[in-house]
Amino acid sequence: MISAGAERVFIHEVAPRDGLQIEPVFVPTDRKVAWIDRLSDTGLAKIEITSFVSPKHVPALSDGEEVARRIRRRPGTLYCALIPNARGAERAAQSGLDEINVVISVSATHNRANLRMDPEGSFRALREVRQVLAGTGIALTSSVATAFGCPFEGRQERAKVLDHVERLLAEGCTAVTLADTTGMANPRQVADLVAAVLARHPALPLTLHVHNTRGAGLANVLAGWQAGCVRFDAALGGLGGCPFAPGATGNVCTEDVVNMFEEMGIGTGVDLDSLIAVSRELPDLVGHDVPGQVRAAGRPLDLHPAPPGA
Amino acid sequence: MISAGAERVFIHEVAPRDGLQIEPVFVPTDRKVAWIDRLSDTGLAKIEITSFVSPKHVPALSDGEEVARRIRRRPGTLYCALIPNARGAERAAQSGLDEINVVISVSATHNRANLRMDPEGSFRALREVRQVLAGTGIALTSSVATAFGCPFEGRQERAKVLDHVERLLAEGCTAVTLADTTGMANPRQVADLVAAVLARHPALPLTLHVHNTRGAGLANVLAGWQAGCVRFDAALGGLGGCPFAPGATGNVCTEDVVNMFEEMGIGTGVDLDSLIAVSRELPDLVGHDVPGQVRAAGRPLDLHPAPPGA
Numbered sequence: 036m037i038s039a040g041a042e043r044v045f046i047h048e049v050a051p052r053d054g055l056q057i058e059p060v061f062v063p064t065d066r067k068v069a070w071i072d073r074l075s076d077t078g079l080a081k082i083e084i085t086s087f088v089s090p091k092h093v094p095a096l097s098d099g100e101e102v103a104r105r106i107r108r109r110p111g112t113l114y115c116a117l118i119p120n121a122r123g124a125e126r127a128a129q130s131g132l133d134e135i136n137v138v139i140s141v142s143a144t145h146n147r148a149n150l151r152m153d154p155e156g157s158f159r160a161l162r163e164v165r166q167v168l169a170g171t172g173i174a175l176t177s178s179v180a181t182a183f184g185c186p187f188e189g190r191q192e193r194a195k196v197l198d199h200v201e202r203l204l205a206e207g208c209t210a211v212t213l214a215d216t217t218g219m220a221n222p223r224q225v226a227d228l229v230a231a232v233l234a235r236h237p238a239l240p241l242t243l244h245v246h247n248t249r250g251a252g253l254a255n256v257l258a259g260w261q262a263g264c265v266r267f268d269a270a271l272g273g274l275g276g277c278p279f280a281p282g283a284t285g286n287v288c289t290e291d292v293v294n295m296f297e298e299m300g301i302g303t304g305v306d307l308d309s310l311i312a313v314s315r316e317l318p319d320l321v322g323h324d325v326p327g328q329v330r331a332a333g334r335p336l337d338l339h340p341a342p343p344g345a
Numbered sequence: 346m347i348s349a350g351a352e353r354v355f356i357h358e359v360a361p362r363d364g365l366q367i368e369p370v371f372v373p374t375d376r377k378v379a380w381i382d383r384l385s386d387t388g389l390a391k392i393e394i395t396s397f398v399s400p401k402h403v404p405a406l407s408d409g410e411e412v413a414r415r416i417r418r419r420p421g422t423l424y425c426a427l428i429p430n431a432r433g434a435e436r437a438a439q440s441g442l443d444e445i446n447v448v449i450s451v452s453a454t455h456n457r458a459n460l461r462m463d464p465e466g467s468f469r470a471l472r473e474v475r476q477v478l479a480g481t482g483i484a485l486t487s488s489v490a491t492a493f494g495c496p497f498e499g500r501q502e503r504a505k506v507l508d509h510v511e512r513l514l515a516e517g518c519t520a521v522t523l524a525d526t527t528g529m530a531n532p533r534q535v536a537d538l539v540a541a542v543l544a545r546h547p548a549l550p551l552t553l554h555v556h557n558t559r560g561a562g563l564a565n566v567l568a569g570w571q572a573g574c575v576r577f578d579a580a581l582g583g584l585g586g587c588p589f590a591p592g593a594t595g596n597v598c599t600e601d602v603v604n605m606f607e608e609m610g611i612g613t614g615v616d617l618d619s620l621i622a623v624s625r626e627l628p629d630l631v632g633h634d635v636p637g638q639v640r641a642a643g644r645p646l647d648l649h650p651a652p653p654g655a
Binding site for chain 2: 145148151189190219223247248249283291294295327328332334336339340
């Protein structure tokens with residue numbers, strides 16, 4: 036009776052990049068590597084392990100090369116990194132990752148705020164990145180930031196988002212991520228945009244990256260799945276935040292997403308108990324509590340002893 | 346492209362009862378009354394204002410009669426209270442509420458833990474309550490606790506839940522609430538049970554009461570709506586908790602639910618800005634922070650100034 040999507044989904048862990056990048060502390064490389072290795076062991080389909088950006092701008096991820104070199108590569112897990120330009124692509128290429136991800140915002144204002152260039156400049160950079168990657172075997176993918184709205188400009192025209200996707204594919208991207216960068220999406224909008232993209236490109240590996248900023252993160256994941264999306268970004272423990280709302284959450288929480296799908300009988304390939312165990316060490320890793328719910332409440336069938344007399 | 350439900354939903358605010366009942370502090374009656382009056386002004390379809398239970402067991406709600414007498418009754422809002430037995434019904438009848446709600450768990454263990462009697466005892470109490478209410482014009486409704494699982498027994502048989510609903514209707518209940526008492530539900534299960542109940546009783550005023558204990562609260566609301574439910578319980582700010590998981594959230598957050606529906610273009614009849622304003626005073630009312638997201642992040646189109654140069 037529920038509009039049903041596929042019976043198997045693929046979960047992409049972004050906490051090592053999207054979570055750590057806003058943390059004020061530098062997590063030591065040894066601990067990052069051990070943490071990513073444990074994440075690999077849970078069976079995640081993809082892990083975004085770092086970004087190759089200026090260490091001056093994101094000191095928390097200044098050890099990208101070393102992390103990429105030292106992590107154990109589990110067959111069945113893809114390892115990717117975010118890069119902004121050709122320089123980042125060169126670093127990524129030397130690190131032998133499976134794929135790199137270039138973020139370009141639909142909103143010009145957001146792109147300038149995020150990357151100090153117009154989207155046109157980012158598309159030029161994408162072309163240079165493609166040249167760097169030629170012959171390396173590293174896949175070129177791109178995230179469509181502010182696909183569901185920009186915190187400065189507001190909603191983006193649906194046609195503009197769809198044109199942006201067309202252009203990414205024309206520029207050689209082999210996979211695309213629709214990103215709800217600051218949690219402005221609603222389920223109807225998610226289903227509509229996912230369906231529109233998949234109607235044009237049924238075989239495109241499309242990923243949905245949603246934030247839980249307004250509490251509807253898992254509802255948006257559900258709507259995306261119903262519309263045909265089978266790939267979802269998420270961050271362990273819901274690590275990460277919203278730059279415009281102190282106290283608000285960022286990425287949807289990986290173990291909450293995995294729990295929802297597994298409870299629905301949808302396979303994720305992830306060992307949820309192991310994932311929860313890794314998540315419960317997060318406060319020790321980053322020095323503060325994180326917003327994920329399943330790590331606090333346990334799985335639904337982690338039963339409790341009945342009170343005396345009941 | 347999304348499985349679509351009705352274009353109008355009805356939001357029931359339960360924070361004055363389900364939220365306050367677990368608070369260690371007694372919110373002064375004056376403040377409760379002023380708070381409920383402000384909630385009424387937002388246009389909520391129903392407000393559960395208190396419970397008429399033993400003041401010894403729930404001291405936070407020991408002022409139920411006074412609250413019921415002093416609140417302003419806004420036409421268009423129904424005022425209800427939770428009661429456990431005939432004694433509670435007498436108190437409610439004297440308070441002139443629109444309806445009362447009797448909670449009975451599907452799970453015998455949970456019913457004993459919650460009410461110190463078997464479900465059979467609760468059904469006997471329901472019959473006595475019905476007699477007390479006869480001729481008063483007060484509607485008798487019932488919540489099906491642990492409808493999606495019991496924290497002690499685990500999942501409940503679907504047939505058992507459906508039989509429980511049949512019995513409530515046979516006993517004279519005019520409306521029924523399916524309650525995910527400790528947040529064990531998943532969207533597929535919610536859609537299935539809602540659809541099954543509505544297939545048998547298309548005209549039944551069915552309410553869905555879900556908790557956000559595992560982060561899937563709004564996904565479950567969405568699934569319930571897609572399956573035909575148009576009435577949803579929620580608690581302002583996500584007030585309330587889970588007795589089995591310190592730090593885990595309880596009820597879905599009213600303003601997050603309203604925001605999701607309004608963003609989807611589904612009418613709620615609620616003035617969301619007013620609701621957020623009331624929610625932002627909650628920490629002062631209860632003395633601690635609450636988990637709602639929209640109150641922290643603002644509405645999606647509450648735009649931010651672009652940084653210099655962007």
